[in-house]
Amino acid sequence: MAAYQPQRAAVLQSPPIDVTIPYETAWVADKVVLITGGASGFGAGFVRHWAKHGATVIIGDINVNKGDALCRDINNQVTGTNKAHFVHCDVTNWQSQVNLFKEAVKLSPHGGLDCVVANAGIAGSDVMQEGKKLDAAEPPPPDFKIIDVNLTGVLYTTHLAYFWLPRNPGSSSSSIDAKPSSPRDRHLLLLGSVASLCPIAIQPQYGAAKHAVLGLFRSLRATSGLQGIRINLLCPYFIDTPIVTTPARFALAGGATGQVQHVVDAATRFVSDSRILGRALVVGPKMHLRQTSTGEWELTTPGATGSIEAAVFEPYADDWEDQDLWNRNFVRLLNGVQSARGWVGWAQDIVRAVLYGFGFGR
Template identity: 30%
Template sequence: MAFSVSARAALMTGAANGISAAVAEQMLKKGLSSLVAMDLNPKIVEVAEVWQSKYPNTHIIPVVGDVTDAKAMKEAFSTPLAQPLSIIGNCAGIGGMDWEKTLAVDLNAVIMGTSLGLERMKAEKSDGVIVNISSMAGLAPMAFDPAYTAAKHGVVGYSRCFQHLAAKRGIRVNCLCPAFVDTPLVQGLLNDPKLGAAGKQAIDTLGGMIPMKIVSGAFMDLIENQEHNGSVLTVTNQGGVMPMKFPFDPPPFKK
Protein backbone atom coordinates (compact mmCIF):
# COMPACT_ATOMS: atom_id res chain seq x y z
CA MET A 1 0.00 0.00 0.00
CA ALA A 2 1.39 3.38 -1.00
CA PHE A 3 1.94 6.19 1.46
CA SER A 4 -0.27 9.00 0.19
CA VAL A 5 0.79 12.62 0.61
CA SER A 6 -2.82 13.77 0.17
CA ALA A 7 -4.21 15.47 3.29
CA ARG A 8 -0.80 15.21 4.96
CA ALA A 9 1.39 17.91 6.52
CA ALA A 10 5.01 18.33 5.41
CA LEU A 11 8.07 20.36 6.32
CA MET A 12 10.80 21.00 3.77
CA THR A 13 14.09 22.79 4.38
CA GLY A 14 15.91 24.56 1.56
CA ALA A 15 12.52 25.01 -0.05
CA ALA A 16 13.11 28.26 -1.94
CA ASN A 17 14.64 26.46 -4.91
CA GLY A 18 16.32 23.31 -6.17
CA ILE A 19 15.30 19.77 -5.30
CA SER A 20 13.31 20.79 -2.23
CA ALA A 21 11.13 23.23 -4.19
CA ALA A 22 10.57 20.68 -6.97
CA VAL A 23 9.49 18.01 -4.48
CA ALA A 24 7.28 20.45 -2.60
CA GLU A 25 5.48 21.32 -5.84
CA GLN A 26 4.93 17.64 -6.61
CA MET A 27 3.38 17.11 -3.19
CA LEU A 28 1.21 20.20 -3.58
CA LYS A 29 -0.12 18.83 -6.87
CA LYS A 30 -1.05 15.61 -5.06
CA GLY A 31 -3.18 17.34 -2.45
CA LEU A 32 -0.83 18.07 0.43
CA SER A 33 -2.83 19.69 3.21
CA SER A 34 -0.15 21.81 4.92
CA LEU A 35 3.41 22.77 4.02
CA VAL A 36 6.02 24.42 6.21
CA ALA A 37 8.58 25.75 3.71
CA MET A 38 11.84 26.81 5.36
CA ASP A 39 14.81 28.57 3.80
CA LEU A 40 17.45 31.09 4.79
CA ASN A 41 16.70 32.98 1.57
CA PRO A 42 13.83 35.49 2.05
CA LYS A 43 12.73 34.49 -1.45
CA ILE A 44 10.85 31.66 0.25
CA VAL A 45 8.08 34.14 1.11
CA GLU A 46 7.52 34.95 -2.57
CA VAL A 47 7.74 31.29 -3.54
CA ALA A 48 5.12 30.44 -0.91
CA GLU A 49 2.82 33.18 -2.19
CA VAL A 50 3.00 31.74 -5.71
CA TRP A 51 2.27 28.25 -4.40
CA GLN A 52 -0.60 29.53 -2.28
CA SER A 53 -2.25 31.10 -5.30
CA LYS A 54 -1.83 27.89 -7.34
CA TYR A 55 -2.88 25.53 -4.55
CA PRO A 56 -5.45 27.43 -2.45
CA ASN A 57 -6.56 24.30 -0.60
CA THR A 58 -3.12 23.84 0.96
CA HIS A 59 -2.05 25.84 4.01
CA ILE A 60 1.47 27.06 3.14
CA ILE A 61 3.65 28.57 5.87
CA PRO A 62 6.95 30.14 4.75
CA VAL A 63 9.71 30.26 7.35
CA VAL A 64 12.80 32.39 6.84
CA GLY A 65 15.36 30.69 9.02
CA ASP A 66 18.82 29.19 9.29
CA VAL A 67 18.91 25.40 9.58
CA THR A 68 22.07 25.67 11.69
CA ASP A 69 20.22 27.78 14.29
CA ALA A 70 18.70 25.43 16.88
CA LYS A 71 16.13 28.02 17.98
CA ALA A 72 14.96 28.66 14.42
CA MET A 73 14.71 24.94 13.71
CA LYS A 74 12.75 24.23 16.88
CA GLU A 75 10.33 27.04 16.04
CA ALA A 76 9.86 25.73 12.50
CA PHE A 77 9.25 22.18 13.72
CA SER A 78 6.80 23.50 16.33
CA THR A 79 4.61 25.27 13.75
CA PRO A 80 0.94 24.63 14.63
CA LEU A 81 -0.74 22.54 11.95
CA ALA A 82 -4.21 21.11 11.49
CA GLN A 83 -2.75 17.66 10.86
CA PRO A 84 0.14 15.75 12.42
CA LEU A 85 3.47 16.48 10.77
CA SER A 86 4.21 13.31 8.82
CA ILE A 87 6.55 14.22 5.91
CA ILE A 88 9.94 15.86 6.37
CA GLY A 89 12.56 16.67 3.74
CA ASN A 90 15.94 17.75 5.08
CA CYS A 91 17.19 19.29 1.86
CA ALA A 92 19.14 22.45 2.71
CA GLY A 93 22.73 22.19 1.57
CA ILE A 94 25.87 24.09 0.68
CA GLY A 95 29.37 23.34 -0.59
CA GLY A 96 32.67 25.17 -0.63
CA MET A 97 35.90 25.69 1.24
CA ASP A 98 34.45 26.65 4.65
CA TRP A 99 34.47 23.17 6.19
CA GLU A 100 32.88 24.18 9.50
CA LYS A 101 29.90 25.81 7.78
CA THR A 102 29.62 22.91 5.34
CA LEU A 103 29.42 20.36 8.17
CA ALA A 104 26.96 22.57 10.06
CA VAL A 105 24.53 22.82 7.13
CA ASP A 106 25.03 19.52 5.34
CA LEU A 107 25.30 17.17 8.33
CA ASN A 108 24.47 18.77 11.68
CA ALA A 109 21.27 20.38 10.38
CA VAL A 110 20.14 17.08 8.88
CA ILE A 111 20.63 15.35 12.22
CA MET A 112 18.80 18.16 14.00
CA GLY A 113 15.92 18.13 11.51
CA THR A 114 15.56 14.36 11.76
CA SER A 115 15.66 14.45 15.56
CA LEU A 116 13.09 17.25 15.80
CA GLY A 117 10.87 15.50 13.29
CA LEU A 118 10.99 12.23 15.19
CA GLU A 119 10.20 14.04 18.43
CA ARG A 120 7.13 15.70 16.93
CA MET A 121 5.91 12.50 15.29
CA LYS A 122 6.25 10.72 18.63
CA ALA A 123 4.35 13.48 20.46
CA GLU A 124 1.57 13.44 17.85
CA LYS A 125 1.59 9.61 17.59
CA SER A 126 1.96 10.03 13.83
CA ASP A 127 3.30 7.69 11.20
CA GLY A 128 5.41 9.29 8.53
CA VAL A 129 8.57 9.50 6.46
CA ILE A 130 11.76 11.54 6.59
CA VAL A 131 13.95 11.91 3.50
CA ASN A 132 17.46 13.29 3.89
CA ILE A 133 19.34 14.53 0.86
CA SER A 134 22.91 13.33 0.57
CA SER A 135 24.83 13.07 -2.70
CA MET A 136 26.92 10.67 -4.73
CA ALA A 137 29.68 12.38 -2.76
CA GLY A 138 28.18 10.54 0.21
CA LEU A 139 29.20 7.24 -1.37
CA ALA A 140 32.43 8.11 -3.18
CA PRO A 141 35.10 10.75 -2.54
CA MET A 142 34.81 14.14 -4.19
CA ALA A 143 38.44 15.16 -3.83
CA PHE A 144 37.97 18.85 -4.57
CA ASP A 145 35.52 19.27 -1.64
CA PRO A 146 36.47 16.83 1.15
CA ALA A 147 34.33 18.49 3.84
CA TYR A 148 31.25 18.16 1.63
CA THR A 149 32.18 14.52 1.04
CA ALA A 150 32.52 13.92 4.78
CA ALA A 151 29.18 15.57 5.53
CA LYS A 152 27.33 13.63 2.85
CA HIS A 153 28.89 10.32 3.96
CA GLY A 154 27.62 11.17 7.43
CA VAL A 155 24.09 11.75 6.14
CA VAL A 156 24.06 8.33 4.48
CA GLY A 157 25.25 6.51 7.59
CA TYR A 158 22.95 8.45 9.90
CA SER A 159 19.87 7.89 7.75
CA ARG A 160 20.38 4.12 7.73
CA CYS A 161 20.13 3.87 11.52
CA PHE A 162 16.35 4.03 11.91
CA GLN A 163 14.90 0.94 10.24
CA HIS A 164 13.49 -0.26 13.55
CA LEU A 165 11.08 2.70 13.69
CA ALA A 166 8.95 1.38 10.82
CA ALA A 167 7.85 -1.65 12.82
CA LYS A 168 7.53 0.20 16.12
CA ARG A 169 6.04 3.55 15.07
CA GLY A 170 5.31 3.45 11.35
CA ILE A 171 8.11 5.93 10.59
CA ARG A 172 10.60 5.49 7.78
CA VAL A 173 13.87 7.38 7.26
CA ASN A 174 15.38 7.29 3.77
CA CYS A 175 18.22 8.97 1.89
CA LEU A 176 18.67 10.32 -1.64
CA CYS A 177 22.10 10.44 -3.31
CA PRO A 178 21.94 12.26 -6.65
CA ALA A 179 24.91 13.16 -8.79
CA PHE A 180 25.00 16.71 -10.18
CA VAL A 181 21.62 18.41 -10.64
CA ASP A 182 21.06 21.89 -12.04
CA THR A 183 20.50 23.68 -8.72
CA PRO A 184 21.81 26.94 -7.24
CA LEU A 185 24.26 24.86 -5.18
CA VAL A 186 25.81 23.31 -8.29
CA GLN A 187 25.77 26.62 -10.17
CA GLY A 188 27.61 28.13 -7.21
CA LEU A 189 30.19 25.37 -7.50
CA LEU A 190 30.71 26.06 -11.20
CA ASN A 191 31.10 29.78 -10.52
CA ASP A 192 33.60 29.25 -7.70
CA PRO A 193 37.06 30.52 -8.80
CA LYS A 194 38.83 27.72 -6.91
CA LEU A 195 36.47 24.79 -7.42
CA GLY A 196 34.72 25.60 -10.70
CA ALA A 197 37.10 23.83 -13.07
CA ALA A 198 37.18 20.67 -10.98
CA GLY A 199 33.40 20.75 -10.65
CA LYS A 200 32.91 21.07 -14.41
CA GLN A 201 35.26 18.17 -15.02
CA ALA A 202 33.35 16.01 -12.52
CA ILE A 203 30.01 16.89 -14.12
CA ASP A 204 31.31 16.11 -17.61
CA THR A 205 32.75 12.79 -16.39
CA LEU A 206 29.33 11.81 -15.02
CA GLY A 207 27.52 12.66 -18.24
CA GLY A 208 26.27 16.14 -17.45
CA MET A 209 23.46 17.41 -15.25
CA ILE A 210 20.62 15.12 -14.23
CA PRO A 211 17.11 16.39 -15.11
CA MET A 212 15.30 17.67 -12.03
CA LYS A 213 12.23 15.61 -12.91
CA ILE A 214 14.17 12.39 -12.40
CA VAL A 215 15.62 13.50 -9.06
CA SER A 216 12.35 14.80 -7.63
CA GLY A 217 10.65 11.62 -8.84
CA ALA A 218 13.16 9.52 -6.91
CA PHE A 219 12.54 11.64 -3.83
CA MET A 220 8.79 11.08 -4.17
CA ASP A 221 9.38 7.34 -4.50
CA LEU A 222 11.21 7.38 -1.16
CA ILE A 223 8.15 9.06 0.34
CA GLU A 224 5.36 7.07 -1.28
CA ASN A 225 6.80 3.56 -1.62
CA GLN A 226 6.58 2.02 1.83
CA GLU A 227 9.05 -0.68 0.82
CA HIS A 228 11.69 2.04 1.23
CA ASN A 229 12.79 1.89 4.85
CA GLY A 230 16.37 2.89 5.50
CA SER A 231 16.80 2.98 1.74
CA VAL A 232 19.51 4.89 -0.09
CA LEU A 233 18.63 5.72 -3.70
CA THR A 234 21.33 6.83 -6.11
CA VAL A 235 20.51 8.96 -9.15
CA THR A 236 22.99 9.16 -12.02
CA ASN A 237 22.84 9.68 -15.77
CA GLN A 238 24.52 6.32 -16.33
CA GLY A 239 22.38 4.16 -14.07
CA GLY A 240 19.22 6.16 -13.55
CA VAL A 241 17.56 5.63 -10.16
CA MET A 242 18.98 2.65 -8.30
CA PRO A 243 18.92 1.41 -4.69
CA MET A 244 22.35 1.30 -3.11
CA LYS A 245 23.42 -2.11 -1.79
CA PHE A 246 25.73 -2.16 1.20
CA PRO A 247 27.91 -5.07 2.34
CA PHE A 248 26.59 -4.91 5.90
CA ASP A 249 22.90 -4.17 5.58
CA PRO A 250 21.07 -4.97 8.81
CA PRO A 251 18.35 -7.63 8.70
CA PRO A 252 14.82 -6.26 8.36
CA PHE A 253 13.08 -5.48 11.62
CA LYS A 254 9.85 -7.33 12.31
CA LYS A 255 6.84 -6.24 14.33
Protein backbone atom coordinates in the same frame (compact mmCIF):
# COMPACT_ATOMS: atom_id res chain seq x y z
CA MET B 1 10.89 -12.57 -1.28
CA ALA B 2 10.89 -15.93 0.49
CA ALA B 3 14.36 -15.32 1.91
CA TYR B 4 13.15 -12.04 3.32
CA GLN B 5 10.24 -13.37 5.37
CA PRO B 6 12.18 -14.77 8.39
CA GLN B 7 14.02 -11.47 8.78
CA ARG B 8 11.01 -9.16 8.64
CA ALA B 9 10.56 -8.68 12.37
CA ALA B 10 14.25 -8.04 13.02
CA VAL B 11 15.30 -6.07 9.95
CA LEU B 12 12.36 -3.67 9.73
CA GLN B 13 13.24 -2.87 6.13
CA SER B 14 11.11 -3.28 3.06
CA PRO B 15 12.31 -5.32 0.09
CA PRO B 16 14.31 -3.71 -2.73
CA ILE B 17 12.46 -1.12 -4.80
CA ASP B 18 11.54 -1.87 -8.39
CA VAL B 19 11.76 1.65 -9.76
CA THR B 20 10.20 0.54 -13.05
CA ILE B 21 6.87 0.01 -11.29
CA PRO B 22 4.73 3.18 -11.21
CA TYR B 23 3.46 4.56 -7.92
CA GLU B 24 0.40 6.65 -7.15
CA THR B 25 1.23 10.34 -6.81
CA ALA B 26 -2.26 10.76 -5.37
CA TRP B 27 -0.98 9.12 -2.17
CA VAL B 28 0.75 12.44 -1.41
CA ALA B 29 -2.63 14.14 -0.98
CA ASP B 30 -3.49 15.41 2.51
CA LYS B 31 -0.03 14.74 3.91
CA VAL B 32 1.75 17.48 5.84
CA VAL B 33 5.41 17.78 4.92
CA LEU B 34 8.09 19.86 6.62
CA ILE B 35 11.13 20.46 4.44
CA THR B 36 14.31 22.32 5.28
CA GLY B 37 16.05 24.24 2.51
CA GLY B 38 13.06 24.04 0.20
CA ALA B 39 13.25 27.55 -1.26
CA SER B 40 15.40 26.63 -4.25
CA GLY B 41 17.00 23.77 -6.18
CA PHE B 42 15.30 20.41 -6.19
CA GLY B 43 13.91 21.28 -2.76
CA ALA B 44 11.67 23.82 -4.49
CA GLY B 45 10.82 21.10 -7.01
CA PHE B 46 9.66 18.87 -4.14
CA VAL B 47 7.48 21.64 -2.73
CA ARG B 48 5.82 22.48 -6.05
CA HIS B 49 5.15 18.85 -6.93
CA TRP B 50 3.78 17.81 -3.55
CA ALA B 51 1.59 20.90 -3.19
CA LYS B 52 0.29 20.31 -6.71
CA HIS B 53 -0.84 16.85 -5.62
CA GLY B 54 -2.58 17.97 -2.45
CA ALA B 55 0.03 18.09 0.29
CA THR B 56 0.44 20.90 2.78
CA VAL B 57 4.12 21.86 2.76
CA ILE B 58 6.01 23.97 5.31
CA ILE B 59 9.36 25.30 4.07
CA GLY B 60 12.12 26.22 6.50
CA ASP B 61 14.84 28.19 4.74
CA ILE B 62 17.26 31.00 5.41
CA ASN B 63 16.39 32.74 2.12
CA VAL B 64 13.29 34.77 2.96
CA ASN B 65 12.79 36.31 -0.48
CA LYS B 66 12.92 33.03 -2.41
CA GLY B 67 10.93 31.07 0.16
CA ASP B 68 8.17 33.63 0.45
CA ALA B 69 7.95 34.10 -3.34
CA LEU B 70 7.78 30.35 -3.90
CA CYS B 71 4.92 29.90 -1.44
CA ARG B 72 2.98 32.85 -2.86
CA ASP B 73 3.33 31.45 -6.36
CA ILE B 74 2.22 27.97 -5.31
CA ASN B 75 -0.75 29.23 -3.30
CA ASN B 76 -1.94 31.20 -6.33
CA GLN B 77 -2.05 27.95 -8.30
CA VAL B 78 -3.34 25.25 -5.95
CA THR B 79 -7.07 24.72 -5.95
CA GLY B 80 -7.53 22.64 -2.80
CA THR B 81 -7.43 23.53 0.87
CA ASN B 82 -3.75 22.67 1.09
CA LYS B 83 -1.19 25.47 1.25
CA ALA B 84 2.54 26.07 1.08
CA HIS B 85 3.91 27.98 4.07
CA PHE B 86 7.28 29.63 4.59
CA VAL B 87 9.03 29.91 7.95
CA HIS B 88 12.45 31.52 8.23
CA CYS B 89 14.95 29.01 9.56
CA ASP B 90 18.71 28.82 9.95
CA VAL B 91 19.28 25.07 10.17
CA THR B 92 22.61 25.57 11.96
CA ASN B 93 20.78 27.27 14.84
CA TRP B 94 19.07 24.85 17.23
CA GLN B 95 16.42 27.28 18.48
CA SER B 96 15.61 28.31 14.91
CA GLN B 97 14.83 24.68 14.05
CA VAL B 98 12.82 24.24 17.25
CA ASN B 99 10.73 27.25 16.25
CA LEU B 100 10.30 25.83 12.73
CA PHE B 101 8.87 22.54 13.99
CA LYS B 102 6.56 24.21 16.49
CA GLU B 103 5.27 26.60 13.85
CA ALA B 104 4.82 23.76 11.36
CA VAL B 105 2.65 21.87 13.84
CA LYS B 106 0.53 25.00 14.29
CA LEU B 107 0.18 25.39 10.51
CA SER B 108 -0.71 21.73 10.00
CA PRO B 109 -4.43 21.21 9.24
CA HIS B 110 -4.51 18.20 11.57
CA GLY B 111 -1.92 19.35 14.11
CA GLY B 112 0.87 16.97 13.15
CA LEU B 113 3.62 16.17 10.66
CA ASP B 114 3.49 13.21 8.28
CA CYS B 115 6.91 13.70 6.75
CA VAL B 116 10.09 15.59 7.53
CA VAL B 117 12.61 16.12 4.73
CA ALA B 118 16.13 17.06 5.85
CA ASN B 119 16.98 18.74 2.56
CA ALA B 120 19.00 21.85 3.46
CA GLY B 121 22.54 21.70 2.15
CA ILE B 122 25.29 23.86 0.72
CA ALA B 123 28.54 23.45 -1.20
CA GLY B 124 31.29 25.87 -2.07
CA SER B 125 34.93 26.71 -1.54
CA ASP B 126 36.41 24.37 1.07
CA VAL B 127 39.09 25.61 3.46
CA MET B 128 40.01 22.15 4.73
CA GLN B 129 43.17 21.86 2.65
CA GLU B 130 44.17 25.50 2.96
CA GLY B 131 46.73 26.66 5.50
CA LYS B 132 46.33 30.41 5.66
CA LYS B 133 47.76 32.19 8.72
CA LEU B 134 48.05 28.99 10.73
CA ASP B 135 51.53 30.00 11.86
CA ALA B 136 50.12 33.01 13.71
CA ALA B 137 50.24 33.12 17.50
CA GLU B 138 46.45 32.70 17.63
CA PRO B 139 45.32 31.38 14.23
CA PRO B 140 41.63 31.95 13.53
CA PRO B 141 39.39 28.87 13.47
CA PRO B 142 38.52 27.53 10.02
CA ASP B 143 35.13 28.13 8.47
CA PHE B 144 33.29 24.83 8.66
CA LYS B 145 29.97 26.20 7.45
CA ILE B 146 29.56 23.26 5.03
CA ILE B 147 29.74 20.82 7.96
CA ASP B 148 27.47 23.02 10.06
CA VAL B 149 24.70 23.03 7.43
CA ASN B 150 25.09 19.58 5.89
CA LEU B 151 25.67 17.61 9.07
CA THR B 152 24.86 19.52 12.25
CA GLY B 153 21.72 20.96 10.64
CA VAL B 154 20.64 17.46 9.56
CA LEU B 155 21.25 16.11 13.06
CA TYR B 156 19.10 18.88 14.53
CA THR B 157 16.33 18.12 12.02
CA THR B 158 16.53 14.39 12.70
CA HIS B 159 16.47 14.87 16.47
CA LEU B 160 13.34 17.02 16.25
CA ALA B 161 11.69 14.71 13.72
CA TYR B 162 12.05 11.75 16.07
CA PHE B 163 10.16 13.73 18.70
CA TRP B 164 7.35 15.10 16.54
CA LEU B 165 6.63 12.32 14.04
CA PRO B 166 5.37 9.75 16.60
CA ARG B 167 3.05 12.47 17.92
CA ASN B 168 1.33 12.86 14.56
CA PRO B 169 -2.43 12.55 15.34
CA GLY B 170 -4.11 9.65 13.58
CA SER B 171 -0.85 7.98 12.62
CA SER B 172 0.29 4.52 13.62
CA SER B 173 3.66 2.82 13.75
CA SER B 174 5.17 2.51 10.29
CA SER B 175 5.24 -0.97 8.83
CA ILE B 176 6.00 -2.71 5.54
CA ASP B 177 2.42 -3.97 5.79
CA ALA B 178 0.98 -0.44 5.90
CA LYS B 179 -1.63 0.64 3.41
CA PRO B 180 0.03 3.06 0.99
CA SER B 181 -3.10 5.16 0.64
CA SER B 182 -3.27 5.99 4.36
CA PRO B 183 -2.78 9.77 4.65
CA ARG B 184 -1.21 9.78 8.11
CA ASP B 185 2.42 8.83 8.22
CA ARG B 186 5.67 9.03 10.22
CA HIS B 187 8.40 9.47 7.65
CA LEU B 188 11.88 10.98 7.74
CA LEU B 189 13.60 11.47 4.38
CA LEU B 190 17.31 12.27 4.55
CA LEU B 191 19.12 13.94 1.67
CA GLY B 192 22.50 12.39 1.11
CA SER B 193 24.43 12.61 -2.13
CA VAL B 194 26.54 10.58 -4.48
CA ALA B 195 29.21 12.02 -2.15
CA SER B 196 27.74 9.70 0.51
CA LEU B 197 29.04 6.80 -1.57
CA CYS B 198 32.02 8.18 -3.51
CA PRO B 199 34.89 10.56 -2.66
CA ILE B 200 34.61 14.16 -3.79
CA ALA B 201 38.25 15.15 -4.13
CA ILE B 202 37.98 18.94 -3.84
CA GLN B 203 35.10 18.97 -1.35
CA PRO B 204 36.32 17.11 1.76
CA GLN B 205 33.85 18.81 4.11
CA TYR B 206 30.93 18.07 1.81
CA GLY B 207 32.08 14.47 1.35
CA ALA B 208 32.58 13.98 5.08
CA ALA B 209 29.15 15.42 5.88
CA LYS B 210 27.34 13.33 3.28
CA HIS B 211 29.20 10.18 4.37
CA ALA B 212 27.99 10.97 7.88
CA VAL B 213 24.39 11.30 6.66
CA LEU B 214 24.69 7.83 5.14
CA GLY B 215 26.00 6.52 8.46
CA LEU B 216 23.13 8.23 10.27
CA PHE B 217 20.62 6.62 7.92
CA ARG B 218 22.07 3.12 8.22
CA SER B 219 22.19 3.36 12.01
CA LEU B 220 18.70 4.76 12.46
CA ARG B 221 16.95 2.36 10.12
CA ALA B 222 18.04 -0.50 12.39
CA THR B 223 16.12 0.98 15.33
CA SER B 224 13.57 3.42 13.88
CA GLY B 225 10.87 0.76 14.10
CA LEU B 226 10.98 1.17 17.87
CA GLN B 227 9.59 4.67 17.40
CA GLY B 228 7.34 3.58 14.56
CA ILE B 229 9.19 5.87 12.13
CA ARG B 230 10.18 4.94 8.61
CA ILE B 231 13.40 6.45 7.34
CA ASN B 232 14.72 6.60 3.77
CA LEU B 233 17.65 8.20 1.98
CA LEU B 234 17.99 10.01 -1.34
CA CYS B 235 21.45 10.33 -2.93
CA PRO B 236 21.44 12.64 -5.95
CA TYR B 237 24.40 12.84 -8.32
CA PHE B 238 25.37 16.29 -9.63
CA ILE B 239 21.97 17.79 -10.44
CA ASP B 240 21.52 20.85 -12.62
CA THR B 241 20.78 23.31 -9.80
CA PRO B 242 22.54 26.39 -8.35
CA ILE B 243 24.42 24.22 -5.81
CA VAL B 244 26.61 23.01 -8.70
CA THR B 245 29.12 25.86 -8.86
CA THR B 246 30.76 27.22 -12.02
CA PRO B 247 34.11 25.49 -11.30
CA ALA B 248 32.21 22.23 -10.77
CA ARG B 249 30.45 22.68 -14.09
CA PHE B 250 33.82 23.11 -15.78
CA ALA B 251 35.02 19.92 -14.12
CA LEU B 252 31.89 18.06 -15.27
CA ALA B 253 32.07 19.36 -18.83
CA GLY B 254 31.65 16.57 -21.36
CA GLY B 255 29.75 14.40 -18.92
CA ALA B 256 26.11 14.65 -17.91
CA THR B 257 24.23 15.97 -14.92
CA GLY B 258 21.04 14.65 -13.41
CA GLN B 259 17.72 16.43 -13.82
CA VAL B 260 15.57 17.92 -11.08
CA GLN B 261 12.48 16.06 -12.30
CA HIS B 262 14.12 12.68 -11.63
CA VAL B 263 15.12 13.70 -8.09
CA VAL B 264 11.55 14.88 -7.49
CA ASP B 265 10.21 11.60 -8.85
CA ALA B 266 12.42 9.49 -6.56
CA ALA B 267 11.57 11.59 -3.50
CA THR B 268 7.86 11.45 -4.28
CA ARG B 269 8.01 7.66 -4.41
CA PHE B 270 9.38 7.70 -0.86
CA VAL B 271 6.96 10.29 0.46
CA SER B 272 3.85 8.80 -1.10
CA ASP B 273 4.32 5.08 -0.44
CA SER B 274 4.23 4.36 3.29
CA ARG B 275 5.31 0.75 2.69
CA ILE B 276 8.90 1.79 1.86
CA LEU B 277 11.17 1.61 4.91
CA GLY B 278 14.95 1.78 5.15
CA ARG B 279 15.73 2.13 1.45
CA ALA B 280 18.08 4.42 -0.48
CA LEU B 281 17.92 5.66 -4.06
CA VAL B 282 20.64 7.25 -6.18
CA VAL B 283 19.61 9.70 -8.92
CA GLY B 284 21.92 10.33 -11.86
CA PRO B 285 21.71 11.17 -15.56
CA LYS B 286 19.19 9.20 -17.57
CA MET B 287 20.95 6.31 -19.31
CA HIS B 288 20.17 3.33 -21.53
CA LEU B 289 21.67 0.26 -19.88
CA ARG B 290 21.26 -3.40 -19.04
CA GLN B 291 22.47 -5.67 -16.28
CA THR B 292 24.97 -8.40 -17.12
CA SER B 293 25.03 -11.93 -15.70
CA THR B 294 27.60 -10.75 -13.13
CA GLY B 295 25.22 -8.08 -11.84
CA GLU B 296 27.16 -5.18 -13.32
CA TRP B 297 25.57 -2.50 -15.49
CA GLU B 298 26.68 -1.68 -19.01
CA LEU B 299 25.63 1.13 -21.33
CA THR B 300 23.61 0.13 -24.38
CA THR B 301 21.98 1.80 -27.33
CA PRO B 302 18.28 2.65 -27.16
CA GLY B 303 16.13 -0.38 -27.95
CA ALA B 304 18.90 -2.93 -27.36
CA THR B 305 17.76 -6.34 -26.11
CA GLY B 306 17.26 -6.35 -22.36
CA SER B 307 17.99 -2.64 -22.00
CA ILE B 308 16.09 -0.14 -19.91
CA GLU B 309 16.18 3.63 -19.62
CA ALA B 310 16.80 4.74 -16.06
CA ALA B 311 18.01 7.64 -13.96
CA VAL B 312 17.18 6.15 -10.53
CA PHE B 313 19.06 3.24 -8.96
CA GLU B 314 19.10 1.52 -5.57
CA PRO B 315 22.71 1.28 -4.35
CA TYR B 316 21.98 -1.25 -1.59
CA ALA B 317 19.36 -3.29 -3.40
CA ASP B 318 20.36 -6.55 -1.73
CA ASP B 319 21.40 -5.32 1.69
CA TRP B 320 18.25 -6.66 3.32
CA GLU B 321 19.57 -10.14 2.59
CA ASP B 322 23.36 -9.83 2.14
CA GLN B 323 24.16 -6.66 4.01
CA ASP B 324 27.79 -5.97 4.88
CA LEU B 325 29.31 -9.41 4.38
CA TRP B 326 32.62 -8.25 5.93
CA ASN B 327 30.82 -6.88 8.98
CA ARG B 328 28.90 -10.11 9.44
CA ASN B 329 32.06 -12.19 9.15
CA PHE B 330 33.89 -9.92 11.59
CA VAL B 331 31.02 -10.06 14.10
CA ARG B 332 30.99 -13.86 13.79
CA LEU B 333 34.71 -13.88 14.65
CA LEU B 334 34.10 -11.63 17.66
CA ASN B 335 31.28 -13.88 18.81
CA GLY B 336 33.65 -16.83 18.42
CA VAL B 337 36.21 -15.15 20.66
CA GLN B 338 33.52 -14.45 23.26
CA SER B 339 32.35 -18.05 23.13
CA ALA B 340 35.89 -19.40 23.50
CA ARG B 341 36.57 -17.21 26.54
CA GLY B 342 33.33 -18.34 28.11
CA TRP B 343 32.06 -17.33 31.54
CA VAL B 344 35.62 -17.09 32.88
CA GLY B 345 36.46 -14.39 30.38
CA TRP B 346 33.22 -12.59 31.16
CA ALA B 347 33.97 -12.62 34.90
CA GLN B 348 37.51 -11.34 34.33
CA ASP B 349 36.20 -8.43 32.28
CA ILE B 350 33.58 -7.58 34.91
CA VAL B 351 36.24 -7.46 37.63
CA ARG B 352 38.45 -5.26 35.43
CA ALA B 353 35.49 -2.94 34.75
CA VAL B 354 34.74 -2.58 38.47
CA LEU B 355 38.38 -1.86 39.26
CA TYR B 356 38.55 0.66 36.44
CA GLY B 357 35.47 2.39 37.86
CA PHE B 358 37.35 2.88 41.14
CA GLY B 359 40.34 4.36 39.37
CA PHE B 360 42.57 1.32 39.07
CA GLY B 361 44.26 0.68 35.76
CA ARG B 362 43.66 4.13 34.31
